[in-house]
Amino acid sequence: MNRLIVSTALSAAVAMALAACAGTEPKLGGGGTVATGAAGGAQAANANPQLEKCDKTLGTLGVVEDTAAPWYHQLSQYKLGSTVPVLRMMIQQSNCFVIVERGNAMNKMMMERQLSQSGEMRTGSNMGKGQMVAADYTMSPTITFSQKGTGGMGGMLGGAGMLGSIAGAVAGGLKSNEASTTLLMIDNRSGVQLAAAEGSAKNFDFNVAGGLFGGGAFGGAGGYSNTPEGKILIAAFMDSYNQLVRAVRNYKAQEVAGGMGTGGSLGVQGGTTPASQALDKPAATTDKKGKKK
Numbered sequence: 001m002n003r004l005i006v007s008t009a010l011s012a013a014v015a016m017a018l019a020a021c022a023g024t025e026p027k028l029g030g031g032g033t034v035a036t037g038a039a040g041g042a043q044a045a046n047a048n049p050q051l052e053k054c055d056k057t058l059g060t061l062g063v064v065e066d067t068a069a070p071w072y073h074q075l076s077q078y079k080l081g082s083t084v085p086v087l088r089m090m091i092q093q094s095n096c097f098v099i100v101e102r103g104n105a106m107n108k109m110m111m112e113r114q115l116s117q118s119g120e121m122r123t124g125s126n127m128g129k130g131q132m133v134a135a136d137y138t139m140s141p142t143i144t145f146s147q148k149g150t151g152g153m154g155g156m157l158g159g160a161g162m163l164g165s166i167a168g169a170v171a172g173g174l175k176s177n178e179a180s181t182t183l184l185m186i187d188n189r190s191g192v193q194l195a196a197a198e199g200s201a202k203n204f205d206f207n208v209a210g211g212l213f214g215g216g217a218f219g220g221a222g223g224y225s226n227t228p229e230g231k232i233l234i235a236a237f238m239d240s241y242n243q244l245v246r247a248v249r250n251y252k253a254q255e256v257a258g259g260m261g262t263g264g265s266l267g268v269q270g271g272t273t274p275a276s277q278a279l280d281k282p283a284a285t286t287d288k289k290g291k292k293k
Contacts, residue, residue: 034048102138
């Protein structure tokens with residue numbers, strides 16, 4: 001009886017590994033990312049219910065990456081491209097900001113205007129000046145930390161005999177993946193940072209085939225269980241964006257005594273700002289009756 005149970009368990013494990021290698025038919029919408037659906041104007045379709053929403057928009061916004069940053073170039077190692085498209089979709093789905101184009105498509109927009117100015121466009125095309133919408137804010141994404149296989153749970157499911165080795169192999173293939181991202185939002189007119197948010201995400205991979213067969217007979221089948229790096233990064237960015245929305249939903253502007261950009265309230269002796277000049281004023285003296293002179 002015990003041998004029958006062991007044989008059945010082993011057969012089931014092998015079947016799982018073979019199924020992993022064979023794959024399944026593609027399924028529409030079956031990618032499993034947290035950023036799903038679509039956006040059209042103020043309406044969203046099939047958006048993730050965990051995405052923060054706004055009843056009214058807070059302004060226009062452009063999303064711009066720092067393409068010179070090290071993290072941007074490291075994305076290519078994982079065959080990942082720009083983070084802007086998925087961020088823009090999430091932002092529009094939330095209805096918190098109206099997205100304006102400030103990326104590569106700007107070149108195409110300007111080309112249309114050049115065609116209009118050259119006289120090549122049909123009458124009534126209406127591509128004249130004064131129609132583009134200003135971006136009130138700029139949002140900049142950053143990947144601050146991303147690591148694959150940061151932890152494991154090997155040996156937690158250990159047992160006796162062959163069942164123990166199978167369970168140990170499954171447990172040995174359990175690895176955690178983590179990512180941390182940051183979003184900064186700048187006011188384009190003043191250059192003042194309005195909001196900043198850091199988010200993170202974590203998941204686990206089950207490397208069943210690799211644990212059972214060591215990636216040998218199945219030609220590295222352990223890769224089947226690896227969650228694409230893009231999915232964990234998208235989840236981290238959604239966490240960042242949700243936290244940013246919560247921060248600005250009840251926004252209160254920062255104030256500086258004397259006016260922002262006029263030197264601040266931290267004066268320097270001999271300086272020219274109002275706070276500095278206040279330091280250099282002679283101390284008030286009083287007469288015998290306590291009145292200031």
